[in-house]
Amino acid sequence: MDAPSNINSVITHSDSDVAHWLTNDTRDERFLDNIFSELCVRVRQAGIPVKRATLHLLIYHPQWLGARIMWADGMREAEIGRVDYDVRERSEFIGSPANELFDGATEVRENLERDPSLGRKHALYDEMRAKGLTDYVAWPLYHTLGKRHMVTFATDRSGGFEDAHVSGLSKLLPVLALVSEIRMKNRLARTLLETYVGSHAGELILAGATRRGSGTTVRAAIMICDLRDFTRISDNWPRDDVIDLLNDYFDAISEPIARHGGEILKFMGDGLLAIFPLSQPTACANLLQAVAEARQAMAALNESNGQTGRAPLNYGIGVHVGDVMYGNIGSRTRLDFTVIGPAVNMASRLEALTKQLGRPVLLSRAFADFVDRDFALERVGEYPVRGFSDPIELFAYHG
Structure with missing residues (x-):
């Protein structure tokens, strides 16, 4: 009769140790999966027989709704998977524990040893049974302002979790929520900056480069791209078609730029501004590689659009x-992290000349010399x- 009491005492004490570690000793760990x-691992050492655990997070990324961190006993590090925005329409979500929790349930508990016909019906439970759980x-x-994420634990212990195990795990949730929210907000800030100003500018801003007028002079190759006849397209096409067209166009142009450094x-309406800093010795060659791949992607996009009767873009x-001033410019309360200078103006003028001269890509002599x-x-x-x-000596590049 004393065993349950002893288990409760041991687990309660060990839980306190885990909670103390989670609260006080994770400050220097940046990554939530670690x-x-x-x-x-510490929960298992505390006597709670967790065999598998997952942490499901809504991450508000431009491409993904969420992420899943999955740990299993014996793994050297957690496995991270991304979750698409349309997951809620798929069978993997419908009827799942996540579905129940996001519909308002405060707990989902499933005895995987009993007859499956008596329990919840979802492929996840069958998969866990097959793994001996x-x-x-x-x-x-729970994070602040009503945001709900999800954490799960499973065991392979005969008879499942004891009440003391479940109680011990549940006591860790408030601290895990706080620790995970801090990392989530840090990652969200980084994601938003990468999304809206780019990875390099984002790093500078996170490092404290937020004062108006702060910046540096950078020698760089500058590329400006603009879509032709966009006003006519936006006036005559349905709104959703215009948005899809712009996204496809920017994918075709942007992905090679990012790929080559x-x-x-x-983004400026239907145009974009990009730089390749000359601190990278192959910057100009990288830019031309990006242009060549972007042109191939645009040709493929036009071919695809042509099959649906759309005119080529x-x-x-x-x-x-040349040298550009790279830094914060704007009003007292609204700044833009960008580049300015005569070299940027020249790239813009050359882009405008492409239409007049009938050449999709125009390069200055200064760039060609590199x-x-x-x-x-x-x-x-x-x-x-x-x-x-x-007058400026110009060169065309056909990729």
């Missing part, structure tokens, strides 16, 4: 190289450029 893995519990993890600083790209002969550049000639006193 904290969650260590938590599960005997008991499962899931709880909402460029930094997209801003035309675009212009202007490229120059490029290997391996890249076949066609000399177009010297042309006056608005805002600059002397």
Whole structure:
């Protein structure tokens, strides 16, 4: 008769140790998956026979609704999976513990040893039974302002979790919620900055570069791209079609830029501004590789659009190289992290000339001098450029 009391006493004491560690000793760990893995190991050492655990988080990423951190006994590190926005319409969600919790349940508990016909019906429970798990519990993890995430624990112990095990785990939830919310907000801040200003600018802002007028001079290759006839398209196409078109166009142009080390600083309606800092010795070659791949992607997009009767999308790209001021510009309360300077103006003027000269990509002589002969550049000639006193020697690039 004394065994349950002893178990309660041991688990209560050990839970306090785990909670103390979670509260006080995780300050220097940036990544939540590492904290969650260590938590599960410590929970097992405390006498709670957790065999498998998951942490499900709504992450508000542009591409994914959420993420799942999964730990199992014997794993060296947790496994992280991403969850698509349409998951709630799929069978993996419908009828799942997550479905129940996000519909308002405060706990989902399932005895996996009993006859499956008597329990909940979902593929997840069958998968856990197949892995020898005997008991499962899931709880909402409450963050501030009503945001609900989810944590689950499962065991392979014969007879499942004891009440003391479940009680011990539940006592850790408030601390886990606080620790996970801090990491979530840090990651969300980083994600938002990467999404809206780019990864390099985001890192500078997170490091404290938020004062108006602060910045530095950067020598870089500058690329400006603009879509042709967008006003006509937006006036005549349905709104949703215009948004889809812009997203497809920006995917085609942007992904090669990011892949080759460029930094997209801003989208301007149907255009974009990107730089390739010359601190990278192959920056100019990287830019041309990105342009070549972007042109291939645009050709594929136009072919796909042509099959649905849409007219091809035309675009212009202007490229120059020079010193730019890179930093915070704006009003006292609203700043933009961007680049300015004559070199940016030149790239913009060259982009405008692409339409006049019928060349999709125009490069300045200054940029061409940085490029290997391996890249076949066609000399177009010297042309006056608005805002600059002397004609500029231009080159076309066909990728």
